Structure formats: structure tokens, C-alpha cells
Amino acid sequence: MLDASDGTVGASPQAQSSPAADDVRVQLETLLASPDLDATARARRFLRYVVEETLAGRAERIKAYAIGTEVFERNADFDAQGDPVVRIEAGRLRRALERYYLSDGLSDPVVITIPKGGYVPHFAWRALPAEEADPVPVTVAPAPPADAPPPRRRTPWPVAIPMTVAVLALLGGLLLWRPWRDDASGIPPAPTHLAHGGPTLLVMPFEALGEPSAKTYADGLTEEILSQFARFKEITVLGRETARAIAPGTDIARIRRDLGVRYVLEGSVRTAAHRLRITGRLLDAQTGAVLWSQSYSEDSQARDLFTIQDDVARKVATAVAQPYGIIQRADQTRTGASPPDDLAAYGCTLRFYDYRAALTEESHAAIRACLERAVAAHPDYATAWAMLSVLYLDEDRFGFNARAEAGAPIQRSLEAARRAIRLDPENVRALQSLMMALFFARQPAEALEVGERAVVLNPNDTELLGEFGTCLGQAGAWQRGAELIEQALARNPGHSGYYSGVLAVYAYMRHDYERAETLIRQAALEKFPLYHFVAAVIYAQLGKASQAAEARDTFLRMRPTIFEHWDDEMAKRNYQPQDAAHFAEGARKAGFPVPARTAAETALEASASPH
Known part of the structure; x- marks a missing residue:
């Protein structure tokens, strides 16, 4: 020093x-x-x-x-x-x-x-x-006069070698460069690492308007938005140098032609006194259509500028890049007309979110087959392996299309999740799938630890927040779990069915049956078997016998054998004994064939008896 x-x-x-x-x-x-x-x-x-x-x-x-x-x-x-x-x-x-x-x-x-x-x-x-080896103290020389020639710098060996290599590489590049091309545009070439046909996004530097300080704010906001987008592994975001090399006002069609991007995010920051007006919009590079636009008004005296910058960048990235967000919906529109057998690998990942929203056995079989083809063609596609892990898990937890000849579904789920992690250790979808597989493998502590890591990597991912909140709740941390699910619901109201169903379970566990009824009606997942079970126990606790009977009969038609291994179903979901016993109580009131004495009730009695 x-x-x-x-x-x-x-x-x-x-x-x-x-x-x-x-x-x-x-x-x-x-x-x-x-x-x-x-x-x-x-x-x-x-x-x-x-x-x-x-x-x-x-x-x-x-x-x-x-x-x-x-x-x-x-x-x-x-x-x-x-x-x-x-x-x-x-x-x-x-x-x-x-x-x-x-x-x-x-x-x-x-x-x-x-x-x-x-x-x-x-x-x-x-x-x-x-x-x-024979060091001599070195003096930091004072700055030379303005008209003096710059001093000759001593370059140490650790710097000189890579500098020499860099100079030779630069000379070689100059020999191969052809600046006399007729179509030279100044736009860097398209990247060659775009994986499996996924969406590509270019973030243009935000434009500064108003006072001179706007330039500082615009630069900082652009950098923070890039950092936020980098957390979403299912899209490819071009680096800041690519965007800076593009001249302002360049036609978007030319950007698409030269870079091959599908989407362009642009925006502006206007400052006046202590007020900030931030505007962002997402463009379809193929058609020039505005897919999304939003403005944010902030007071720099009410909130610190860094807090404003982080908050706005998070909101922009969440709206545009999250699962079920603007880019994913736009890509679904492009590929949605094709039958599943004709979808490319990326199309499978889009259909995965359709399945997650509806949770039907029919869509499960189609998406599982599609993802298996995708990983066979692209064995390094971490996101596809992660999604396939969830599909394998759903064979076990929901009873969807189980294949006994393929081995235990929970084991296949774990193997696919761990493969995804090996391919991309910071892929949030991979961490989410490992969390879910570990949770249903009855390793809740390890599962929640992985979930915490995933949320640190991307707290904006609503698919992750909803599933992590569900695991927390079932493990007994209902309050925090519900808070995370409510965050996911606020940021992604289009996926309200799944979130509302889990929140209905939370309200049920708190004995707030009126609230639980409101939420389960909002869920409206008629093709999802467990929806009808939860509805039945809620109606039963409210004394609504006819509604409870209708929901009960529907569930038993879909899953007639589940009560033969009731204790196992509760155990693999890691319900606390008091919560599992509460479910058993409501199930009996609804007329389900629950065992006369469940393992959870036995455990509660044992813990309550004096030793």
C-alpha cells in the first residue's frame, strides 16, 4: 500500500x-x-x-x-x-x-x-x-508539467507478456479486417453463443434528458438493469459494449439484421429539480411493435437515488424477463400455433410454463416427452434438464403419468436436477428443481437451503418465489411462505391460480375458512386433482355439505387410491404433525376415507402425553 x-x-x-x-x-x-x-x-x-x-x-x-x-x-x-x-x-x-x-x-x-x-x-x-528478487524502494513521482512529454513507463513481466500477445492479436485482426466492405455498419457481429433458440435481448443505453445530472442517473440505471437481466438464465442479454457501439437513432430493423436480436429495451431518464421521470419500453425487433411500456416517477429527496435505481431496475427486469413475463408471452404467441411434436427445444421450455399454469395430466405427458427430446438433442441445455426434473417429480407428487419401468420418479427428478446444476451452477431454474426434488425426497432442510441460495441469485423470479414459498409453508413456516407467494402474485397476477391455491391452504391452516374459500374459488384449477381435495376440506369446515360432496366425488374420480397411503403423502410433503392432522380432520368431515388414526395424530398424542 x-x-x-x-x-x-x-x-x-x-x-x-x-x-x-x-x-x-x-x-x-x-x-x-x-x-x-x-x-x-x-x-x-x-x-x-x-x-x-x-x-x-x-x-x-x-x-x-x-x-x-x-x-x-x-x-x-x-x-x-x-x-x-x-x-x-x-x-x-x-x-x-x-x-x-x-x-x-x-x-x-x-x-x-x-x-x-x-x-x-x-x-x-x-x-x-x-x-x-533484489528490490529497490520505488518513489511515486509527482505529476509532470502539462507541457512535459509523458514519462516512459516500466512494464513488469506479468504485464508485458499478455500485452505482447494482445498487440500481436490486434495486428492480426487488423490484417483480416475489411473496412472497405460496402455493408459495413459499425454494429458488432451477432453473437454465436445463443443457446437453443431462446430469446435475445439488447439493452440500449438509457437516454438522458433535462438537467446535466440525468446522464449520471441514466448510466447507472442502464448498468443496474443489465445486472438484473443477467439473473434470468432463460434469455440471452447482449453485453453493454455491443449496445454502446450502436449509433443513436440506428434503425431497429438494421439492429435485428446485424445482431439477430429479437427484442430491444430502450428508455430515458429525465431530471428536473429533485424529480426523476424514468421511462422504459420493450420493442419487437422484427416488427418494431411496442410490446411493453412503463413510466416511473420518483422523488430523490424522499428516497436515496441508489434505492430508486435498484427498485426501478428490478421492476423493469421482472416485468420483461420473468417467467410468464412480456418476453415469454410474446414468444408463446410466435410458437403457440405449432403442435408439440414440431416444437424446437426452446418451444418446450415455453410450453412448460403453460403446463405449470394449468397443471393437467394431459399437458404433463406432452411436455415431458418434448423436454426429453430436447435434452437428447441438446444434452448441455441446463434449463431443459431442470424443467424435466420438475415433470419427473410431478409423476410422484401429483400422480401424473407415472412410468414404473423408468425407475423411481423422485430419483429421476434428483438426477435431472443435479445434471442441470453441474451444467450451470447459477441457473435459478436448476436450483429450483433441485430444491423441489430434495423437498419431496424428505430432505427439507437441504431443500430450503438450496431455495435460499436461489432467491439470493434472483429475487425477481416469480416462478421460484411461488415454489419456495410453498415449500416453506408445508415445512411449517407458513407466514414467510405466504409472504413470498403474495409477492409472486403481486408481480405475476396472470399465474394467480397456482398462488391462490397455496394461499388457500395457508388460510385453512390458520382456521380462516372464509378466506380459504375465497382463495380456492379464485384458483379455479378444475383439471388439477388436489384443487378439488383442498376445496372439499374447506367447504366441509364451513358446513357446506353439498359443495364439499361435489368436490370430494370429483377428486375421488381422479385419484381414487391416494388414501391407501395417506401417511406417506403427508410425510413426503413434509407437513408438520399439527397441519397433517388438521387436513385429516377436514378430510373426514368431507367424507374422504382417511385412516381412523393417522401417523400425524399418533405423533401429536405421543408428544402430548406425560413421560
């Missing part, structure tokens, strides 16, 4: 091998230019500021107030204690640097960190350079 008192590398033996100022600046520029540093434009300015101040010998000036006023453009009355903006951004920057050096920055020779407890950066070699 640089000693701010005299401008030399510190006096300790370790400090003698610290990078020189020029080495640090080379690394700083590498970081700031890297698309792999997951940091907003504001965070990058923060990093440049603290590094340059330290190199200039002014480390003692790097305080929250100075950063707030000089980097974040706060007024002179900025209260660093009351406004946590610097602490929040410093935490984000620390995490971004940690992730960078653990992944794409593994070969970088200089490591820049910001230790906790302050904002002064620390500089170190990743490995001690061979040329410093």
Missing part, C-alpha cells in the same frame, strides 16, 4: 514489493475497461477517485464526505452519517472487485482491493515478479 506521508512505497519489507504507481494505473485502466467488472458507471468513478487520490499521496482525504461531494455530486451540506450512499456503494464495489479477481481477473498481475472499515485502496502483486 502507498504511504501517503512521503509518496514512497511503505517502509515494511512487504511494501518494498508493492506495485509501482504506473503498474497500479495500468491495472486501474484494465478494471475500468473490463465488461467483467460488475460495477456501475458511478462505482467505476468511485474506484478511479480513490485510486488516483492514493497514488497522489492524498489518502488521508479519502473520507465519506469527500467521496459524496466529489464523486456523487452531493451538495456541500452532505451528511455522511445520515446518507449511507457512500457506504452502500463501497460495499458493492468491494464485492464487484472480489468477484472479478476470483473469475476473469485471475491472471491480472496487480490486485486492487478496498479493505473494510475505510475507503483507501490497497495494491499488491498477485505473485511476486521475478525482476524484484
